[in-house]
Amino acid sequence: MSTPENAPETNGVVPDAPPPAVDESVDLPEPEAHVSVGEKLLEMRDVTLRFGGVTALNGVDFAINRGEILGLIGPNGAGKTTCFNVMTGVYQPTDGEVWFDGKKLGRRKKYQITRLGIARTFQNIRLFPEMSALENVMVGADARHKTSVPGAVFRLSPRHFREEKDGRDRAMELLQFVGIADQAHSSARNLPYGYQRRLEIARALATEPTLLCLDEPAAGFNPAEKAELMDLIRAIRDQGYTVLLIEHDMRLVMGVTDRIVVLEFGKKIAEGTPAEVRDNPAVIAAYLGVPEEEPTDVA
Amino acid sequence: MTQDTLAPPAPTTGSPLLRVADAIADRRSAAMGSFRSRFGRLPTPARYVPAAILLIVLVLLPVWDKNLRSSTGSGIPVIGTPNTSFSGVLFLVGAFALCAIGLNVVVGFAGLLDLGYVGFYAVGAYTVSVFGSPSSDLATAYPWLICVPIGIAIAMVAGVILGGPTLRLRGDYLAIVTLGFGEIVRLAAVNTSWLGNRSGISNIPKPPGEKADGSKLFGVVDITPFYWLILAFIIVILVLISNLERSRVGRAWLAIREDEDAAELMGVPTFRFKLWAFAIGAAVGGISGGIFASRQGFINPDTFDVLTSILFLAAVVIGGSGNKFGVILGAVIVVYVPERLRGFDESLFGAWFVVLIVALLVALISQRKKLLSSTARAIATIVGGLLGFVVAVSVGTQLHSIVTDVGTDNPTRLLVGALVLVAIAGIVLTRLIGLASGDGPKAVALFLGAFVTVLLGAIAPYVFDEIGDGVQALRYFAFGIALIVMSVFRPQGLLPNRRRATELADRKKEVAAGVNA
Numbered sequence: 001m002s003t004p005e006n007a008p009e010t011n012g013v014v015p016d017a018p019p020p021a022v023d024e025s026v027d028l029p030e031p032e033a034h035v036s037v038g039e040k041l042l043e044m045r046d047v048t049l050r051f052g053g054v055t056a057l058n059g060v061d062f063a064i065n066r067g068e069i070l071g072l073i074g075p076n077g078a079g080k081t082t083c084f085n086v087m088t089g090v091y092q093p094t095d096g097e098v099w100f101d102g103k104k105l106g107r108r109k110k111y112q113i114t115r116l117g118i119a120r121t122f123q124n125i126r127l128f129p130e131m132s133a134l135e136n137v138m139v140g141a142d143a144r145h146k147t148s149v150p151g152a153v154f155r156l157s158p159r160h161f162r163e164e165k166d167g168r169d170r171a172m173e174l175l176q177f178v179g180i181a182d183q184a185h186s187s188a189r190n191l192p193y194g195y196q197r198r199l200e201i202a203r204a205l206a207t208e209p210t211l212l213c214l215d216e217p218a219a220g221f222n223p224a225e226k227a228e229l230m231d232l233i234r235a236i237r238d239q240g241y242t243v244l245l246i247e248h249d250m251r252l253v254m255g256v257t258d259r260i261v262v263l264e265f266g267k268k269i270a271e272g273t274p275a276e277v278r279d280n281p282a283v284i285a286a287y288l289g290v291p292e293e294e295p296t297d298v299a
Numbered sequence: 300m301t302q303d304t305l306a307p308p309a310p311t312t313g314s315p316l317l318r319v320a321d322a323i324a325d326r327r328s329a330a331m332g333s334f335r336s337r338f339g340r341l342p343t344p345a346r347y348v349p350a351a352i353l354l355i356v357l358v359l360l361p362v363w364d365k366n367l368r369s370s371t372g373s374g375i376p377v378i379g380t381p382n383t384s385f386s387g388v389l390f391l392v393g394a395f396a397l398c399a400i401g402l403n404v405v406v407g408f409a410g411l412l413d414l415g416y417v418g419f420y421a422v423g424a425y426t427v428s429v430f431g432s433p434s435s436d437l438a439t440a441y442p443w444l445i446c447v448p449i450g451i452a453i454a455m456v457a458g459v460i461l462g463g464p465t466l467r468l469r470g471d472y473l474a475i476v477t478l479g480f481g482e483i484v485r486l487a488a489v490n491t492s493w494l495g496n497r498s499g500i501s502n503i504p505k506p507p508g509e510k511a512d513g514s515k516l517f518g519v520v521d522i523t524p525f526y527w528l529i530l531a532f533i534i535v536i537l538v539l540i541s542n543l544e545r546s547r548v549g550r551a552w553l554a555i556r557e558d559e560d561a562a563e564l565m566g567v568p569t570f571r572f573k574l575w576a577f578a579i580g581a582a583v584g585g586i587s588g589g590i591f592a593s594r595q596g597f598i599n600p601d602t603f604d605v606l607t608s609i610l611f612l613a614a615v616v617i618g619g620s621g622n623k624f625g626v627i628l629g630a631v632i633v634v635y636v637p638e639r640l641r642g643f644d645e646s647l648f649g650a651w652f653v654v655l656i657v658a659l660l661v662a663l664i665s666q667r668k669k670l671l672s673s674t675a676r677a678i679a680t681i682v683g684g685l686l687g688f689v690v691a692v693s694v695g696t697q698l699h700s701i702v703t704d705v706g707t708d709n710p711t712r713l714l715v716g717a718l719v720l721v722a723i724a725g726i727v728l729t730r731l732i733g734l735a736s737g738d739g740p741k742a743v744a745l746f747l748g749a750f751v752t753v754l755l756g757a758i759a760p761y762v763f764d765e766i767g768d769g770v771q772a773l774r775y776f777a778f779g780i781a782l783i784v785m786s787v788f789r790p791q792g793l794l795p796n797r798r799r800a801t802e803l804a805d806r807k808k809e810v811a812a813g814v815n816a
Contacts, residue, residue: 088564114566128557139554142547143566149575152546153539160546207566
């Protein structure tokens with residue numbers, strides 16, 4: 001799957017689908033731990049990650065507060081996606097700790113972290129291409145389900161039927177929420193690019209996360225689609241989710257986030273409200289100075 | 300669930316090449332979609348009618364054959380096996396089909412390449428033998444009804460034991476390790492005295508049951524009850540596997556096959572579900588092996604070599620990985636065809652390979668040329684191929700008797716050679732007709748093409764007696780070629796999974812789009 005910057009469509013069938021409208025009348029299920037807005041939900045405590053001699057993250061230390069939209073920005077290779085990978089268990093930090101919802105992530109497996117309440121999308125879309133949109137989302141919903149082989153093989157367990165129905169209903173709701181319910185039965189690979197991005201968000205939401213991490217969700221979008229996406233992200237936050245957003249588009253980031261963390265060369269160089277960050281000399285230097293190519297950002 | 304894979308029509312921007320590719324894909328999916336949706340809209344009972352009829356036919360096949368044999372002296376014309384027990388062949392097809400269904404869970408659903416599946420088949424067979432045979436080292440010989448569940452359980456355990464450490468590997472690495480496993484099981488049997496070493500184990504128990512006259516139902520001579528038994532197992536296993544397929548488990552398997560890392564990040568415990576796939580596949584293989592052992596009454600390690608593993612895999616790949624009915628078709632091709640050709644003549648062992656390869660080529664060439672919607676093409680090719688096979692066997696048998704009556708006379712050879720030339724001319728002609736016309740005549744052309752080519756392929760070995768020697772050695776060589784051809788031209792198998800088929804169509808479009816860009 002390519003990540004086209006300005007070429008939105010090569011493989012799908014509809015090159016320029018009209019940006020789907022966000023159906024905000026659909027209520028998402030409440031995130032589980034929806035207590036007090038403002039307390040720390042996820043903390044990166046001095047996280048360092050080295051690959052051999054390369055230091056991808058160097059003492060990164062920030063927190064995501066409950067109910068906010070936090071932007072994570074930085075030049076290419078700054079370590080943004082690596083941050084995501086540490087939070088979601090793809091990499092173990094060499095040093096430092098990640099705490100989520102009062103628990104240390106430690107050596108938890110990726111799927112366990114997902115069940116703990118962190119869900120993500122991918123910079124390069126990674127759907128299950130041969131499964132339908134609905135099935136993609138149902139896989140996400142299955143993260144909260146317990147039916148395994150013994151329950152499913154003989155069709156005896158009432159839980160199996162309850163969960164199937166529940167998963168299907170939730171998946172339909174979510175597809176409606178992100179505005180692509182009309183394509184529920186198309187296989188994911190046949191969806192237009194913008195739909196695929198939205199489907200990834202729906203799939204992530206289906207795992208019932210408290211924290212939703214979006215990795216460049218607007219890559220390859222035109223301005224109209226970006227505006228739609230901003231609405232969608234706000235709608236998600238308004239439903240009580242906390243959102244962590246990696247994005248290159250400054251207008252989008254400045255327009256939608258509550259706070260911003262800036263990374264450069266694996267280090268945090270600034271943190272604050274969009275207005276503060278915009279005027280921060282270190283940030284201006286990072287973006288306007290000559291950026292060096294750093295081969296450490298493992299997407 | 301009604302599936303509609305039709306995407307909105309593409310605006311015809313871009314090059315003519317892209318437009319043509321789009322049009323072809325649209326027409327193809329429209330043809331497939333209309334058949335499926337038309338069938339899907341039938342009321343539920345109506346949808347079971349074809350399956351029920353097929354089942355009745357399958358159940359009655361050996362009875363019909365037996366009646367014909369006692370009245371006319373030969374079995375069912377054309378499809379019967381004159382030189383081997385028909386019910387025995389049907390049983391073997393069933394045993395392979397069961398293995399293919401089990402292996403399909405591992406390979407087709409979860410996408411794990413298992414080259415040592417015969418190991419589980421062997422574990423099932425050996426467990427039933429050791430626990431059930433009075434001549435094994437075990438003090439008590441348990442009855443069949445106890446042995447088979449033990450066999451299933453131990454095969455499952457073997458699956459977990461193999462999967463536990465190895466499922467952390469991916470792709471080719473997993474394939475290599477599983478290949479080793481199959482050999483380990485066989486070599487363990489060869490070198491373990493209580494597994495009978497090379498000579499194997501005999502006196503394996505048979506399922507209980509008596510006929511009305513008091514004789515044993517599951518005997519040595521009449522294999523029909525064994526065939527019915529394995530047919531019953533196939534149906535039950537198919538139902539259970541379908542249950543899994545349409546559940547959280549099935550979705551998890553597909554997700555793992557599609558993108559393992561993304562699946563795990565979406566909360567799928569990938570390792571656990573891969574292990575389940577292995578265990579279930581192993582259990583099904585164990586059942587098949589256990590029933591096979593009790594039908595044989597005697598087993599030794601030679602039955603469980605790597606080549607058998609490859610045959611299982613060939614059945615899955617040729618039939619259509621991921622489609623449980625496709626893999627059964629694959630098992631039929633892998634087992635039935637060589638058995639059908641056994642016995643007339645040594646050279647006939649090779650005939651079915653020619654048939655197979657030629658039929659494949661016809662299917663593949665027509666696929667390449669994008670002549671028809673895939674459904675029409677598949678039907679034309681299969682029907683044409685089957686009819687060609689039927690006629691070829693009867694004509695070939697006649698020819699062969701002429702040849703043996705007259706001796707290997709030149710005139711006969713000439714006659715046959717002329718026939719071959721006519722056949723070739725027929726193919727060329729039908730191809731030309733096909734290329735020159737619309738869709739309907741193309742179907743006829745393909746039908747004739749398949750018919751004639753297969754006819755030719757099946758007769759050839761009768762003609763060229765010299766092929767006889769070394770044909771056994773060619774068996775697997777031909778299989779290798781068939782598999783390579785399949786993987787190049789029709790990776791989704793003869794009767795593919797719907798998703799795999801659309802995947803292939805889309806790839807072509809992507810390629811076309813890439814050329815355009």
